[in-house]
Amino acid sequence: MRKFYTLLSREVRSYFHSPIAYVVLIFFLLIAGVDFYFQVSFMNQRQVQYTVQEAFFNSVFFWFAFVLIFPLITMRLFAEEFKLGTIEPLMTAPVRDWQVVLSKFFGALIFYIILWIPPAFYFVIFQYVAGQPAAHSAGAYSGSYLMLLLLGMFYLSIGCLASVLTKNQIIAAIISFCAITLLFFLGLVQFILLDVSSAARDLLGYFSAIEHMGTFSRGVIDTRPIVFYLSMTVVMLALTHQAFQSRKWRL
Amino acid sequence: MIKVENLTKRYAGQPAIQDLNFEVGKGEIMGFLGPNGAGKTTTMRILASFMPPTSGRATVAGFDVFAQSLQARAHLGYMPENVPLYSDMRVTEYLDYRAALKGVPHRRVAERVGDVKELCGLKEVENKLIAALSKGYRQRVGLADALLHEPDLLILDEPTIGLDPNQIRQVRDLIKNLGKQHTILLSTHILPEVEMTCSRVIIIHKGRIEACDTPENLLGKIRQAGGVLLEAKVGADNGAEELKKISGVRDVIVDSDGDWKIFSLRVESGADVREEIFRLATTRQWRVRELTQRRATLEDVFVEITHSDSI
Numbered sequence: 342m343r344k345f346y347t348l349l350s351r352e353v354r355s356y357f358h359s360p361i362a363y364v365v366l367i368f369f370l371l372i373a374g375v376d377f378y379f380q381v382s383f384m385n386q387r388q389v390q391y392t393v394q395e396a397f398f399n400s401v402f403f404w405f406a407f408v409l410i411f412p413l414i415t416m417r418l419f420a421e422e423f424k425l426g427t428i429e430p431l432m433t434a435p436v437r438d439w440q441v442v443l444s445k446f447f448g449a450l451i452f453y454i455i456l457w458i459p460p461a462f463y464f465v466i467f468q469y470v471a472g473q474p475a476a477h478s479a480g481a482y483s484g485s486y487l488m489l490l491l492l493g494m495f496y497l498s499i500g501c502l503a504s505v506l507t508k509n510q511i512i513a514a515i516i517s518f519c520a521i522t523l524l525f526f527l528g529l530v531q532f533i534l535l536d537v538s539s540a541a542r543d544l545l546g547y548f549s550a551i552e553h554m555g556t557f558s559r560g561v562i563d564t565r566p567i568v569f570y571l572s573m574t575v576v577m578l579a580l581t582h583q584a585f586q587s588r589k590w591r592l
Numbered sequence: 593m594i595k596v597e598n599l600t601k602r603y604a605g606q607p608a609i610q611d612l613n614f615e616v617g618k619g620e621i622m623g624f625l626g627p628n629g630a631g632k633t634t635t636m637r638i639l640a641s642f643m644p645p646t647s648g649r650a651t652v653a654g655f656d657v658f659a660q661s662l663q664a665r666a667h668l669g670y671m672p673e674n675v676p677l678y679s680d681m682r683v684t685e686y687l688d689y690r691a692a693l694k695g696v697p698h699r700r701v702a703e704r705v706g707d708v709k710e711l712c713g714l715k716e717v718e719n720k721l722i723a724a725l726s727k728g729y730r731q732r733v734g735l736a737d738a739l740l741h742e743p744d745l746l747i748l749d750e751p752t753i754g755l756d757p758n759q760i761r762q763v764r765d766l767i768k769n770l771g772k773q774h775t776i777l778l779s780t781h782i783l784p785e786v787e788m789t790c791s792r793v794i795i796i797h798k799g800r801i802e803a804c805d806t807p808e809n810l811l812g813k814i815r816q817a818g819g820v821l822l823e824a825k826v827g828a829d830n831g832a833e834e835l836k837k838i839s840g841v842r843d844v845i846v847d848s849d850g851d852w853k854i855f856s857l858r859v860e861s862g863a864d865v866r867e868e869i870f871r872l873a874t875t876r877q878w879r880v881r882e883l884t885q886r887r888a889t890l891e892d893v894f895v896e897i898t899h900s901d902s903i
Contacts, residue, residue, distance in 0.1 A: 344693055359680060430734075432642055434693045435693075
């Protein structure tokens, strides 16, 4: 456990040692801030059926930034170690493969969670300034943050897998960006292709991050997406572990 | 300490090492010699459990490097070629991290990190970023890292490559000192280094072990096969023609320095041709200013073994 903790703390620290962390933070906060500002000004001008909090988590801005941050967070995880050769001292120390894989995944997850702390203050500030709550219930906050965590875990695990496959960070970023974007648009197919059967539509609905976020940000906690995202994360990490181990044989 | 049996590694069907068999006993400093691409790094990586062999077996401190790799890794300190390091960390920070990773007990981390910094002369750069270190210091950080958990066995892949002569001397002294408590397997190109530090030498060529002996014995085998150097004014004679007729002379290379001719003679092993040359010189009235037998060095052993097919 101590070795895992040592690896994890290095992973988290290494984010803040590199300029990537600050670029991602600034880029993300800029878009999230503009998104929040637009949603509030939009609501200021007309009557709407949803809350600020719901609007914030379901806007085009939000999804645009959301899909982009995962390749940026995960591309360096394994690819950089392969490229610089630091994988050699790492793997010749008495550590297990899964400790390395999990420390990289959880390191990325911790950075991702840190990314989501400042936007949480938007709602607090809104309540303070506007004198009314940004969401209709506490459940809506926890629902949307739970969905952020689940989606984050799944997409980060895809990023881990992409990064373990290559020693080129750019290639890792492209692979994970494509995979995440395709998965994301799979959920939109039901709106694009109107002639698909209702069964196919329901099936695709299970993959729809937009739909999941829609329900969770209203405070409706559905267990199906929870099981889906958690199990897919486990599958992706198992594949990452497998690919990581198989590298030894291909060296 | 190390036992290697029929070790073979193939990359995409191409053998990198074939049927290696050797043992390194406790307290030995074993030198691993070979031209580039001979399979030194491959062998060391297998011993360090970085990659598995295609076939064969290797044990480190009694643990199989594949089946019990975690225990094997815990017993050895490995310094990879070119010493890859996290350049975003500071020296002390890096060593603390490595100590924890290698399972040095919490309360001993500070003491061990202090010790290896002292031993490897890293005190003056302890707060510097690794990215800002010179090649020599990076090399020392790698060595300090290998020593952190007080391993019984050290595997050092080209520990002196890219260093200046002073640094090479420092590292060599360090290795010699370490050899008092540790078993060491080190690979290198620098032959005098091996003669000075190693108790035994393995010469590997094209993935096979060509020789495995003490440096003295290896030299003994080849000493007679050294050469003779003759500098003389031979007047109207050709020189080389006459010298070649002496029995035992294999080959003569001629060079000139003004009026003086310099003959380098390769002789058959066991033959001492100096007396014959002297006799020849007196009968032909050559004026001789130098006649020496050149002593073979490990370099000759190395060249003879690894270039045997090109001669």
